[in-house]
Amino acid sequence: MTLAGSALDLLKSRKSPKVFDLAFPGPNAAELDTMLAIASRVPDHGKLAPWRFILFEGEARRRAGEAIAAVFMADNPEAEPERVAIEKARLTRAPLVIAVISKAAPHVKIPEWEQTLSGAAACTLLLLAAHAQGYAATWLTEWYAYDARVRAALGLSEAERIIGFVHIGTLARPQDDRPRPALPDLISRY
Template identity: 80%
Template sequence: MFDLTFPGPNEIELDSMLAIATRVPDHGKLAPWRFIVFEGEARARAGDAIAAVFAIDNPEAEPERTTLERNRLCRAPLVIAVVSRAAPHAKIPEWEQTLSGAAACTLLLLAAHAHGYAATWLTEWYSYDPRIRATLGLSDAERFIGFLYIGTLARPQEDRPRPALADLVTRY
C-alpha cells in the first residue's frame, strides 16, 4: 500500500496519535519502546542512509534500485519508527517488553485510521541492518519493531485476503 499522499497528520493529530500509542499494556511501567518521527526532509536524509548501505552491499545494483532504496521513507508524508528498548529485568521478561512495543505499533496504526488517515506497518531489510540502526540513532541494544507509514489514500484500496475465523478460532 504505497498510494499514500499528502496531507499527513498535523502536529496536534500526531501528538494525539503518539499519546494513544503509549496507552498499551506495560508491565512495570518501563516504557520499553520509543518513537522516531520522520517527516519533511528527515525522510530523505534517512533514505540517503538506507541507500548508502544498500549501495555498499550491492555495488552492481541498477541505479533505479538505489533510487528506490533512497525513497523508502518518502512513500508517505509521515513515517514513525517504533523502537524496542526491551532489556533484561528481574520481573518483566524481555519478550513481554517487546510485545508492549508491538502493541504500541498496533495502537499507532489504529490511531492513524481513527484520525482519518491510512497507515501501514512495515519491517523491511533496513529494519534489521545494524549500520542503519546506528545511523538512525538506535543503541546497540535497541531494535526496530516497525515503521508506520501514514498519509492520505490517493485511491481506494482493496483489502487483502484474510484467513477464515474457523481456521483460527478454537472453542475450549
C-alpha cells in the same frame, strides 16, 4: 450510534493500504501528538515504556533514505541506479513515517518478549489512531529494519531494535480489502 458501535465500526474498517497509495497531507502537529499519546497507552507490565518513537518528516525522510541507500550500496556496489533510487526513497513514500523502537532489556520480573510485545501494541495503536483521524497507515519493516548499520545511522543504540516503520498519510485511492482468515480455522477450544 453508540460509542461502542462507533469503535467497533472503526476497528472493523481499518486496513493496511499499499504504501505507494499514501499521499499528502499527513497529520498536523496536534493530530500527531494525539496519535503518539494513544500509541503510548498500551499494556506495559511494570510501566517500563520499553519502546520509543522516531519521527521522519519532511527532509528527514530523505536524509534517512540516504543512510539506507549507503548501506545498500556497500553491500551491492554493482546495483543499478534505479535500484539505489528505490532504497533512497524508502521513507519518502508517505508524508510521515514513525519508527517504533524496542528498548526491551533484561528485567528481574518482566521478560524481554513481553516488553517487545508492548512495542508491537504501540504500532497497532498508531495504526488505529491514524485511521480514527481519517488517515491511512501501514506498518512495514523491510530489510533495513534488521541491519545494524542502518539502525546505528538512524540513531539507535546497539541494544535497540526496530519493531516497525508506520507510514502515515492520506489515502490516494480506495483500497480493496484483502481476504481475511476464516475464524473457524483460527479457533480451538480447550
